[in-house]
Amino acid sequence: MHVERAGITLEHLTRREDFPFAPLEGVGPNLAGWGVIETCLLLPESLCVMAGPSACLRHSAFMAHARGFTDRFFMLCVPELDMTMGRHLEKIEQGILDIAARRPEKVIFLIVGCPDYILGTDFTGVIARLEAATGRRIILGAMAPITIGLKDSPFTSAYTSFFDFLKHEARTPDPDAVNILGTFMPLSESGELYGVLRRAGVERIRQIPLCADLAEFSRMAEASCSLVLHPLANSLANRMDKDMGIPAVFVPTAYGFSTIAARYAAIEKAVGRPLDVAALEQGARQAAEGLCHALRDTPLAVGCAINGSPYELAAALVDMGLHVDTIFGRGGFAAYEWKLIEGLRQKAPHIRVYNVSHPNLCGETAPFDHIGVAYGVDAGMFCAQAVNVPLSRYQEQKYGYENALWMLTQTHSAMENPVSNHDLIYKNQFLI
Amino acid sequence: MKLYHKLLPLATGYFGVSSALYAFDGLVVVYGPAGGAWHINIEDEPRWYRGPATVVGAGLLEMDVILGNDDTFINNIATVSMQLERRFVALAGTPISEIIGTDLKGFSRTLESRTSRPVFMVPTAGSEPYPEGAAKAFLALARKFMVQPEATRKNGINVLGAIHLSTGKEEHIEPLLSAIEQAGYSLVSVFSVPRPGQADPLSAIRQAPEAQRNVVVSTSGLALADHMFAAYGIPYVVGMPVGLRGRDDFFALLRGEAVTPAPAPVGSPPCRHALVIGEPVLGYGLKRCLRLDFGVPEVDVVSVTPAQALYQSAPGCLGTLVERGPRDVCTDSEQDIEALMNDPAVDCVIADPCYAALLTRPTRFIPMPHIAMSARLNWDLPYEYAVDKGYDYLAGQFSGTPQP
Numbered sequence: 001m002h003v004e005r006a007g008i009t010l011e012h013l014t015r016r017e018d019f020p021f022a023p024l025e026g027v028g029p030n031l032a033g034w035g036v037i038e039t040c041l042l043l044p045e046s047l048c049v050m051a052g053p054s055a056c057l058r059h060s061a062f063m064a065h066a067r068g069f070t071d072r073f074f075m076l077c078v079p080e081l082d083m084t085m086g087r088h089l090e091k092i093e094q095g096i097l098d099i100a101a102r103r104p105e106k107v108i109f110l111i112v113g114c115p116d117y118i119l120g121t122d123f124t125g126v127i128a129r130l131e132a133a134t135g136r137r138i139i140l141g142a143m144a145p146i147t148i149g150l151k152d153s154p155f156t157s158a159y160t161s162f163f164d165f166l167k168h169e170a171r172t173p174d175p176d177a178v179n180i181l182g183t184f185m186p187l188s189e190s191g192e193l194y195g196v197l198r199r200a201g202v203e204r205i206r207q208i209p210l211c212a213d214l215a216e217f218s219r220m221a222e223a224s225c226s227l228v229l230h231p232l233a234n235s236l237a238n239r240m241d242k243d244m245g246i247p248a249v250f251v252p253t254a255y256g257f258s259t260i261a262a263r264y265a266a267i268e269k270a271v272g273r274p275l276d277v278a279a280l281e282q283g284a285r286q287a288a289e290g291l292c293h294a295l296r297d298t299p300l301a302v303g304c305a306i307n308g309s310p311y312e313l314a315a316a317l318v319d320m321g322l323h324v325d326t327i328f329g330r331g332g333f334a335a336y337e338w339k340l341i342e343g344l345r346q347k348a349p350h351i352r353v354y355n356v357s358h359p360n361l362c363g364e365t366a367p368f369d370h371i372g373v374a375y376g377v378d379a380g381m382f383c384a385q386a387v388n389v390p391l392s393r394y395q396e397q398k399y400g401y402e403n404a405l406w407m408l409t410q411t412h413s414a415m416e417n418p419v420s421n422h423d424l425i426y427k428n429q430f431l432i
Numbered sequence: 433m434k435l436y437h438k439l440l441p442l443a444t445g446y447f448g449v450s451s452a453l454y455a456f457d458g459l460v461v462v463y464g465p466a467g468g469a470w471h472i473n474i475e476d477e478p479r480w481y482r483g484p485a486t487v488v489g490a491g492l493l494e495m496d497v498i499l500g501n502d503d504t505f506i507n508n509i510a511t512v513s514m515q516l517e518r519r520f521v522a523l524a525g526t527p528i529s530e531i532i533g534t535d536l537k538g539f540s541r542t543l544e545s546r547t548s549r550p551v552f553m554v555p556t557a558g559s560e561p562y563p564e565g566a567a568k569a570f571l572a573l574a575r576k577f578m579v580q581p582e583a584t585r586k587n588g589i590n591v592l593g594a595i596h597l598s599t600g601k602e603e604h605i606e607p608l609l610s611a612i613e614q615a616g617y618s619l620v621s622v623f624s625v626p627r628p629g630q631a632d633p634l635s636a637i638r639q640a641p642e643a644q645r646n647v648v649v650s651t652s653g654l655a656l657a658d659h660m661f662a663a664y665g666i667p668y669v670v671g672m673p674v675g676l677r678g679r680d681d682f683f684a685l686l687r688g689e690a691v692t693p694a695p696a697p698v699g700s701p702p703c704r705h706a707l708v709i710g711e712p713v714l715g716y717g718l719k720r721c722l723r724l725d726f727g728v729p730e731v732d733v734v735s736v737t738p739a740q741a742l743y744q745s746a747p748g749c750l751g752t753l754v755e756r757g758p759r760d761v762c763t764d765s766e767q768d769i770e771a772l773m774n775d776p777a778v779d780c781v782i783a784d785p786c787y788a789a790l791l792t793r794p795t796r797f798i799p800m801p802h803i804a805m806s807a808r809l810n811w812d813l814p815y816e817y818a819v820d821k822g823y824d825y826l827a828g829q830f831s832g833t834p835q836p
Contacts, residue, residue, distance in 0.1 A: 002515060023508035025466035025489035027473050053527040054434075054441035055558035059471040061440045062807070070438060070789075077434040077441060079559040080530045091433040098435075114465060115527045118497055145465035146494050146528065357466065357491075359512050363484045384482065422481060425474075426808050 003367050006358035007326075011349035013341065016333060019355060026359030029305060029378050029425055035063045036143040038184065039158040039232070040109040041072055043165070044211045047105040050143065051076040051092045052113035053083075060111075060143055067394075074099050083115050093126045100134040106214060107137045107165075109158070117144040139164070148332075152235055160235040163243075165214060169221035171244055177204035178271060179223040179246070181237055182230030185397040186210045192280065192402035196264070200273045225270045227251055229399065231334055252336070253308040253397075255404050256316030257285060264400065277400070284401035291408035292320045294415070299325040301368065301383050303376025304356060307393035311340035313375060316404065318348045325371060328356040328379050354382075373411060380421035388421045389414045390428075438789040439766045442736060443597050443804040445556030445565030446524040447476050448652065450487045451595040452566040453573065454479055455624045456633045459518040460487045461509055463534060464526030475807040479596065488512070497532055506539055510546050519634055520550040520576070522569065527558035550576050561737045561764075562804050566595050566652035570623060571659055577634055581642040581664065588643040589686075590660075591622040592668070593653025597804040598711045599672075601811065605649070608673065608818040612647070615683050623653065645669065645686060645750070650713045654741050661748025670742065671753025672714045675721030675823035678753060682819075685751035697727035702780070702830035703796060705730040707772060709783035710802040712739035712762070714817060716754040718782055718800070718826075725823055726830070728780075734769060735762040736802070766790070785810055798829045 006020050013019060037060050040048045050060055050073070057075040064073040076095045078088040096108060108130075110123065127138045141158045152160065178197060180187060186209040187193055197205055204222075211217040226248040228237045237248035249270040251263040261281060268275045300317055302310040302324060314324045333341070344351065354361060356378050364382060368374075371383040380388030389411050398406045419428075434441075443451075446462050450472050453460055462469040469489030473480040477487060490505055513521045521543060523536045536553040544551040552572045556565045570592070589612055591605075599605045602625050609619060619627060620643040621636035630636060646657045646668035657668040673682035681691045706728050708715045712735035722728040739762045742754045763769065770790040773781055781787065781795055784802040786809070791797065800817065801810035816825035 005515070022491070024461060024512045025469060025491040027466060027470040027487075027489060029474055053444070053558035055444040055446065055468065056527065057436065058441045058443065058447075059468065059475075061436070062471065062475050065440065065809075073437070075436040075441060077436070077559070080527050080557050083527075084531055088433070095433055095435060113527070115531050118494075118528065118531060145468070146492060146497065148465070148493065359488050360515060362480075362488075363482060365482060381482065425481070426478065426812065 002360040003354075003364045006360045007352045007354040009349060010341065010345045010351045010353060013345065013353055016338070019329075019331060019353070020358055022331060022355050022358040024359050025357050026362045027357060029381055035060060036111055036141055036154045036158050037064045037069060037073060038067050039155045040111065040141060041069050042159075042184065042208050043107060043162055044213050044217055045105050046107035046109060047072040047074065047099070047103055048109040048111060049074045049076060049096055049099060050111040050113075051078050051088070051095070052115060052143075053078065053080055056113040056143065072105065080115060083119060083121070086121065089121070089123070089126050093130060096130055096138070097133060100130075100136055105136070107139065108134075109139050109141055111141045111143050113142065114144045114146040117142050117146065137164075156232055156235050159232050160239065162208070162217075163236055163239045165217060166221045166240065167243060169218050171221055173224055173245075174204060174222040175224050176202055177206070177223045178202050179220045179226040180205060180207045181226050181228045181248070182233030183207050183209060183397050185394060187397050187399055191398060193399040196275050196277055196280070196400065197271070200271065200275050202271060221246075224272070225249065227267055227270065229253055250336070253399060253403060254316070255308060255313045255407050256319050257281060257288075257401070257404060258319060259312060259316065260400050260404060280401045284405050287405055288320060288408055291405070291412060292322060295322050295373065295411065297323070298372035299323055299370055301326040301328065301371045301374040301379040301386065303328040303374065303379030304330050305376040305378040306391040307397070308391075309337050309340060310376065311337055311344055313391075313407070314351065315340060315344045315347065318344065324348060324351050326368065326379070326383075327351055327353045328376070328382065329353050331355055331357060373415070377421060377424050380424065384421075387414045387418045388424060390424050434765060436766050439786055440805060442764055443476055443562040443807070444558050445560040445562060445568075446526060446554075446558070447472055447804070448562035448565030448567075448595065448597060449522065449524040449554045449556055449569040450477055451562070451597040452569040452624050452652065453522055454486045454596070455626045456520070456573070456637070457484070457518060458486065458520040458522055459513050459516060460522045460524060461490055462487060462524050462526060463490045463529045463536060464492050465489065465528070466491045468526055476597070476803070478808045478811045492528060497528065502539070506542050506546070509539075510543055513543075513547055513549060518549070519632075520552070521547070522572065523551070523553040524565070525554070525556045530557040552576050562597050563650065563652040563737050566593075566597070567655040570653065570656040573637055574640075574656055574659060577637040578641050578663075579638050581639075583642065584644055585618065585620060585642045586644060587617045588620040588645075589617045590620050590640045590643045590646045590666075591625075592646050592648050592656050593650035593713070594622055594625050595650065595652050596624075598650035598652060598714065598802070600801060600803050604816060605818060607816070607821045608649070611679060611819045615686075617686070623656070641666070647686070648713070650711055651737060651739065651742065658746055658748060667748050667750045669750050669752070670713065672717035672817065673753065673819050674714070674717035674817050675725040675826070676820065677724035678717055678720050678822070679819040681720070681753060685753070688750060691751070694724045697725060699727070701727040701729060703728055704779050705732075705777045706780040706782060707732050707734065707778045709734040709769060709773075709781065709787055710736060710800060711804070712737065712742055713754065716742075717822075718817065719757070720753055720755070721822060721826060726826065730777075732757060732772070733760040734772060735760070736764040736769075736805070738762060785813070798826065
C-alpha cells in the first residue's frame with residue numbers, strides 16, 4: 001500500500017528522524033493560517049504591499065481576500081527578469097508612493113517573496129527614501145516559503161517586527177495589566193480566560209487584534225507580563241522580556257484537562273496572584289462525562305489543521321477515555337510538541353501518525369474508512385466516512401476548560417448535523 | 433508595473449501546466465517551495481479534492497538553492513513517480529528555477545533514463561499568463577506521445593484548450609461535446625477532459641493525429657492546433673459556440689461552409705451596451721450570442737489573457753468565431769478594466785463575480801466564472817455558456833432581477 005510509507009506508530013516514533021520523510025511535498029490542506037499578510041495586518045493602522053511575480057502574489061491574495069483584508073492589501077506585479085536585473089526597485093518605490101498618497105495608514109509593510117530573498121535584494125535605500133517622503137513607517141518582510149524550518153518563519157518575523165512599535169515606549173509597569181499574544185481571532189471578553197484574570201484583579205487585558213489604533217497598541221508596553229497562546233508569538237514575547245522587562249509565559253491553547261490545569265498554574269505564577277479555576281475544572285469535567293459517552297467506541301483521527309497541537313488534542317481525547325486511532329502531523333516538531341509525543345507514546349503507542357505532506361497520502365481514503373470522527377479539515381480530507389469537526393482557528397478562539405467543552409460540543413453538533421469536509425474546505429474557507 | 437487591489441492576479445504558467453496535464457495520470461512536479469504547489473491544489477485545482485496528487489511540490493528550501501542539491505531532488509522525484517506508478521513526469525519551472533537557472537531539461541533526461549518513464553519539462557516561470565504554460569504543456573505532451581496516424585478517422589474531432597482554468601468544470605463544456613457527437617462527429621480526444629471508458633488517458637493523445645478536424649476552444653489550444661496542422665495536416669476551427677446562432681455557425685465552420693449573415697432577432701434587446709470580460713475565445717463566443725441571439729447592439733470584449741494570435745490568419749485555420757471589434761481590448765490591468773466597466777454607456781457586464789468589486793455604479797452584472805481568476809471561490813456557482821445551455825443561462829439572467 002502506498003499509504004503505509006507515509007505513517008508510523010507512536011511506539012516507533014522515538015526520534016524526530018523516525019517520522020516518515022516526504023520525498024516531495026504531496027500537499028494537503030494542512031498549512032492553514034498565519035500567513036504573512038494576515039500577520040502584518042494584525043497591527044492597527046497598517047497596510048501591506050506585496051511585490052513579486054504574479055504567481056506568488058496570487059497565492060497570498062487568496063488568503064487576504066478570504067480573510068477580508070482586501071481593503072488594506074495591495075499587490076505589485078514584478079517579472080522575474082526585472083528582479084534579477086534589479087530594475088524593480090524604482091518601480092516598487094513609485095508604487096508605494098502612489099498607494100501612500102491615497103491611504104491614511106501610518107505603517108506600510110513591504111512584503112517580498114522568495115526571489116528577492118534569494119537574490120538578496122537590498123531595499124535599504126528604497127525604505128529610507130519612502131519613509132522620508134511619506135512620513136510613514138515602512139517595514140520590510142518576506143513571504144518566503146523557501147525559508148521554512150531554517151530560521152524564524154516569515155510569519156514569526158512579521159509578528160516580531162511589532163516590537164519596533166513598543167521598544168521606545170515609556171515603561172511604567174502596571175501590575176493589573178496583562179498582554180495576550182498570539183491570537184488572530186481574539187479571545188472574547190466574555191470568555192473564560194478574561195473572567196479568570198479579572199476575578200484575580202487583572203483589570204487591563206490587551207490583545208493585538210483588539211487594538212483600535214497604534215496608541216492603544218503601544219499601551220501593551222505597560223503590561224506586567226505576557227501570556228503567549230501560539231508559538232508564533234514566542235519571539236516577540238522574548239524580545240519584550242529581554243529588552244523591556246516584560247516576562248512572558250508560553251501557555252498555548254489546549255484541550256486536555258490536565259494540560260489546561262498546568263497552563264493555569266503557569267499563568268498564576270506569571271501574573272503573581274492566585275487564580276480561581278477549581279470550580280471551572282470541576283464543572284467542565286462533569287459536563288464532559290456526558291459528552292464523551294457517545295464517543296466511547298468511536299475511532300478518532302486528529303489532524304494538524306486544528307487550532308492547537310494535534311498531539312495535545314490526541315492526548316486530551318485519550319485521557320478522556322476515548323480511542324484515538326490516527327494523527328495527521330507535519331514534518332517539523334516544536335520542542336513542546338515533542339514532549340507531548342513522548343507523553344502520548346506511553347499512553348497510546350498504537351496510534352499511527354502520518355506525514356500529512358507525504359505524496360503517497362494524496363487521494364487515499366480507504367485506509368481511513370473506519371474512522372468515525374476526524375478533527376481538523378486535513379484529517380477530514382482522508383477520513384471520508386468520518387464526521388468532520390474542523391476546530392479551525394478561524395472559527396472561535398477559546399481558552400481553558402471552556403475550550404475543552406467547546407471541542408466536545410462541536411463534536412456533538414457535527415455528529416448531529418454533519419457538514420461535509422468538501423463544504424468546509426470549499427465553502428467555509430477555513431483553509432486560507 | 434501592474435497594481436492589483438480588488439482583483440486577484442490571474443493564474444500563471446505553472447498553474448496552466450497543472451490544468452492542462454491533470455487528466456492524464458502523470459506527476460507534475462512544481463520546482464519550487466512547497467507553498468507554490470499547495471496553493472495550486474487548494475485554490476486553483478479543485479479537481480484535486482480527494483483525487484490523485486497530480487501536482488506536487490519539490491519542497492525546495494533555501495539551502496537547496498545555495499548548495500544545489502540536484503541529485504537529491506532527482507532521486508526524490510524518481511522514487512515518488514515509481515512508487516505512485518505514474519504514466520509520466522512533467523517538471524514545471526517557478527520563479528526560483530527561473531532566477532537560479534535550474535537545468536530542468538537536464539533533470540528530465542536524467543530522470544527518464546533512471547525511471548524508464550516518459551519525462552519532460554515545461555519552461556514556466558511565474559509571471560507569464562496561464563495559457564502560455566498550458567500551451568507549452570500540450571506541445572510537450574504531443575511531442576512525447578503523439579504518433580503518426582496510419583489513417584484519418586472520418587469526422588473525428590479533437591477538442592483543444594478545454595482546460596479547467598478557462599472552461600471550468602467538465603459539466604460546463606459537456607453540452608458542447610454532446611452537441612459535437614450529436615452532429616455526427618466522433619471525439620477522438622479532448623484536451624483535457626477525460627472521456628468515458630478510457631483506461632489509459634494517454635491513448636487519446638496517441639490517437640489524436642487520426643482526427644480530421646481540431647476545434648480550439650481557448651487560446652491554450654492554439655499552439656497545439658498549429659503544431660498538429662504542421663505535423664499531421666489537421667485543419668482547425670477556433671471558437672466557443674455560445675447560444676443558438678453560435679452553435680449553428682460553429683457547425684457550419686466545421687463542415688467547411690461559410691457563415692451566413694444572421695437575421696436580426698425579434699424584440700427589443702435586453703441591454704444596449706454590454707462588456708464581456710474574461711478568456712478571449714469564450715468572450716467572443718458570448719459577444720456573438722449577445723449580438724445575434726439577443727440583438728444587443730454594442731458588445732465589447734476585454735480579453736484578460738493575450739489574444740493577438742486569435743486575430744492573425746494561420747494556414748491551418750478553417751474558420752473562426754472570433755470577430756474583433758473596434759473597442760475590444762486586451763488587458764488584465766485592474767485600473768483599465770475598472771474604467772471600462774464604469775463607462776456610463778455600459779449597461780451590462782458579463783464577467784467573473786470578482787470583477788463586480790470594481791463597479792462603482794449600479795449596472796446589470798451577469799456572473800460568468802473564470803477559474804483562472806476566482807479559482808475555487810466560484811467553482812461551484814451555477815452558470816453555463818456552451819451552445820443552447822449558454823443561451824438559456826443568458827436568457828434567464830436577462831429575464832431575472834438585475835444584480836447590483
